[in-house]
Amino acid sequence: MSDTATRPLPVGHYTYDQVDHDFLRARVEQFRDQVARRISGELSEDEFKPLRLMNGLYHQLHAYMLRVAVPYGTMDARQVRMLAHIARTYDRDYGHFTTRQNIQFNWIRLEDTPEILEQLASVEMHAIQTSGNCIRNVTSDEFAGAAADELVDPRVHAEILRQWSTLHPEFTFLPRKFKIAISGSPHDRVAARFHDIGVVAKPGPDGAVRFEVFVGGGMGRTPIVGVRIHDHLPEEDLLAYLEAILRVYNAYGRRDNIYKARIKILVQALGLDAFREKVEAEFAAMDRARYRLTPETVAAIRARFGTPDLIAPADAPAKLAADRAANPHFDRWARTNTHPHRAPGFICVAVSVKPAGGIPGDATSHQIDALADIAERFSFDELRVTHMQNIVFGHVRQDELLALWHALGEAGLATPNLGLIGDIIACPGLDYCALANARSIPIAQKISARFADPTLQEQIGRIHVNISGCINACGHHHAGHIGILGVDKKGEEFFQITLGGSAEDDAAIGQIIGPALPEDATVDAVARLIETYLTLRQEGERFLDTYRRLGQAPFKDSVYATA
Amino acid sequence: MPLLESGVLAADPWRPAAEDEPIGAGDVIVPLARLDEGLARSDPGRLGVLLPPEAEPSALRAALPGLSLIAVTFPIFRDGRAFTQARTLREHLGFTGEIRATGKPLPDQYEFLRRCGVTTVEVPEGTDPAPWAREHARFDVAYQPSILNETREGFALRRIPG
Incomplete structure (x- = not known):
């Protein structure tokens, strides 16, 4: 080499x-x-x-x-x-x-x-397999290698999967696109159960890495929560097992109807047991030595990752505490936009790319440059893009958090709304996309502006609002605590509301609460749903918890009951 | 139709069996439905079979000793089932004869075809072989094992495609 x-x-x-x-x-x-x-x-x-x-x-x-x-x-x-x-x-x-x-x-x-x-x-970047009926870019936990709750850093295996899937000779003309996510934390931050294959790495009894493998999840027209096909796959069999799954899919997945072509439809049609039988038969017949992922291979790829030298001054936490006590705005942002780090004196930072009234996920070249500068200055030259369309700085010294916050503020990137109602996921919608029925961006902007007050947002607490401009569900509305789906009613843009979805460990698909509404009425409906929640919630309940406890009725009534 | 082998045009000794006629003599490719008829033939010529994309390669298991060629098909280039069929024929059934890609594959798929075990590609009359030759020589490295016994590049999963 x-x-x-x-x-x-x-x-x-x-x-x-x-x-x-x-x-x-x-x-x-x-x-x-x-x-x-x-x-x-x-x-x-x-x-x-x-x-x-x-x-x-x-x-x-x-x-x-x-x-x-x-x-x-x-x-x-x-x-x-x-x-x-x-x-x-x-x-x-x-x-x-x-x-x-x-x-x-x-x-x-x-x-x-x-x-x-x-x-x-x-700069070692490309656009290979970011679309097409092939294995797409492999996603992972935005707090990988940093989160306090992580058991295995998934990025080395994510890279192995990236390399293995790059111009894969057999799996580049699949029935449909194929998405893989990998996590190494018991808290699912990658929506493993909403992927064609979701992989969760964990330490096995002998200390070696094992994988839990989920298959057949997805959003789109037919939202399905993935099922566990393997509970403790040894590391050396990772590629062989994934090859086996993909071979079964490539041979038997439907090609006559693009809406029925994802692996989730095949798994549903065969049933998990019959699907697993086919995968196991393929796996048993394979020349496993050929596909074996050796410890040497893993080590060689791991050795090409730089690692941060996580040394912070002993008084870093005290400095941060003092900074927070002295500045309530900084304190609020630190409360919502950070995540615990595994190393003492460090913290993870999540930057909202969702300013009040803004377009979720859009950043100007000036802001992108500012993010690069901040990464260089405060986070070992590294940043991560999140599946919530935000940015994470993985390794920030606690005593430097205030300076980082000031730098973000100068770039207009210090919105304190991570995981709150302003942190909306929206697809590009009819403003860009030829498939869309409705515009997702304006309604996202209106909801975001309606709830711009950070105090109100914090009072409402953790909630996921997801907006898709059509049934293909690129805004993951099925997985939103509040999901909004754009539909076309005789040439008018209407929006259907679903409640109760989740992409995390408690993965669930949201349920439609009633007839679709025009754009402004939908924004009002969201406001009424939130009021209902604030009235009915018990101590410590998120919106989703209250909804699950009480069911649809009070929420539905708040939206559709005529005054 | 013209035939490509190792990136260049090659002579094709094979002919397809004519419909509604006896299979006849020489090197003949028969449709799957006429496989038994072909195997029962007394002619010393070689036998090939056309495996449609929906067929199980394992259906050929018993016939393999009598087969010198298996043709796989791309009804459209996006239909990638033939990649898995070819790989299955090599890896699970140990077929060592010629695997021929027919239908509508693209030159941009050439390396994938070869790394799944395809040895020859049938292309339409008048095809310019230059893009196929270019794609044949395109990449010096691949990032995953294939069923070919490729030389390891020396690092991690990398191979040198032949």
Whole structure:
């Protein structure tokens, strides 16, 4: 293996060596060739489509959209600055962080894409398999390697899955897209049960890593909570077992109807037992030595991850306590936007990319550059994109939190609403997407503006509001405590409300409460749902808890009862 | 139709069995429905079979000793079942003869085809072989084991595709 890197390895993600760079360059050249063949007419649009999709290039309502992969959501400052550069140079000066921990650019010209991919490749980034009927970018826990409750750092295995799935010869033309998430914490922050495959790493009895494997979850038109297909998969069998699952899917998944083509439909059609039997038969027949994930392989990939030197001054917690006591605004933000770190004197920071009245997940090139600067200054040069479309700084010294908060404030990124009602997930909707029935962004902005008061937000407490502009559910409305789905009623945009969904350990699919409403009436309905909750809640209950205790009736009445 | 092997055009000694006619002599590819008829043939020529995408490769298990070629099919290039069929034929059934891709595969799928065990590709008349040759030589490294006995690149999961 050759290695030209002379600087220390970046913290938090795999570092390319020369072979990886050469591979990516060859991939960029391949795409340049494909674009040239398309422009010359040698490739039809139908033939070009899956090729551009496999490089993250969509054709949307108004322009091409390029979705750039952020493996397990983690980037270093150099990579983040490249994204800002792309936003400035090739787009309209902003980018959009997605629920798959990626970033997408909405106003891209086809002829610029080879050059953009070449620039991304220079910082070890790409758009490979961010769309198309293949294994998509592998997502992971935004607090990986930092969270106090973590049992196994999932990023090394996320990287192994990224490499294994990259241009996989057998699984690049599947019946439909295929999403894998991996976590190493007992608290599910990756929505493992809403993925085609969800993997939860845990230490086995012998200390070696084992995996719990969930299969057949997903949102979309047919929301299904995934089922556990394996409880204690040994590390060495991780790739073999996933190959077995994918082979069964590739051979038997439906190809006659794209709405019935996801693995969840196959698992439902066969039943878990019959599906597992097929997977086990394939697994038993495989040449397992060939697919074995050896400890040496794991160690080799792990060795290309930089690790942070987590040393904080002994008085860091005391300094933070004093800073919080002295500034109520900072204190509020610290209360909502941080997460416990495993190391003494450190803390994880979650930055809201959801300002009151703003567009969820959108950041300007100036803000993206500011995030890079802050990562460099305060968090070992590393940041993570979250599946909530926010940003996490994994390793921040507690005595430096106040300075970080000031820096965020200067960039307009200090909104104290993480996990609160302003932290809305919304898909791009009819403003961008050719599939949408309704605009998701304006209603998200109205709800966010309606509840802008941070005191009110904190009083309402933890709640997930998810908005999708159509039944394909990119805003994960099924998993929202309050879900909002855009529908088309005779050419008018209406919104259907669901309640009681969750993407976490208590995964559940939200239930529709009644007829769809126009946009402003929907915003009013959300306000009434919240009032009802505030009136009826018991001590310590989240919105979801009160809903589960009382059922739909009082909430439904509050929305539909005529005055 | 023209045939590609190792990235270049190659002569094709095979012919498909004509419909409604006896299979006849020489190297003939028969449809799956006529496999028994082909196996019962007394001609010294070689026998191949066309495996449709929905068929189980294991259906050929008993016939394998009598088969020199198995053709898999891409009704459209997006239908990737043939990748799994080819890999199954090599890995589980130990088939060592020619696996031929037919239908509508794209040059951009060439490496995938070969790494799943496909040896030849049938392309439409008038196909420019240059993109196929380019894709044949495109990548120096792959990131996962395949059923080919590829040389390890030396690091982690990486292989050098032949």
